[in-house]
Amino acid sequence: MAQDVVDYQPATNTVKLRGRTFMSAGTHETLPKDFPGGYRQWWEGGVYENEYVEEDGVWKILRLRYYPFWHGRFTEGWQHCSEYVPLFTQTYPIVENGPDELIENFRLWPDTRVVPFHYPHPITGKDVAEDDMKAPKYREAASSAPAARVIDDWIA
Incomplete structure (x- = not known):
């Protein structure tokens, strides 16, 4: 994790966190041989926008949101980005072990x-x-691009 920004929200007793991740990831040799996708290792980068809540003195994850941006094989590097690690299509x-919800039209690089x-902007x-x-x-107006991503269930 890097570039983390943590904001305590006293009115709701929650914390919001934004952090960037750069990881070396992979599957372990103890996985069954028929594990979907098989054994693999990869580079990955993404952003977390999480929320945490304190209950009875214990901080708990309220919403874990991870947005991977790219995957790259060790052998080819991350300039050859692909959906090397399949994204979830069901919940x-x-x-x-799937997610509670899916992000519509989610894609990795490009x-x-x-x-x-x-x-807000600092x-x-x-x-x-x-x-x-x-x-x-490249060299096209922002108005020609798909709509910006949205997170619509923030705790105020």
């Missing part, structure tokens, strides 16, 4: 739309403009 309980920030004090969170094609 729990259909997939035993989708470079920004994951919304839980805090210099201007204003929310980041929607057009600044889009990913237009």
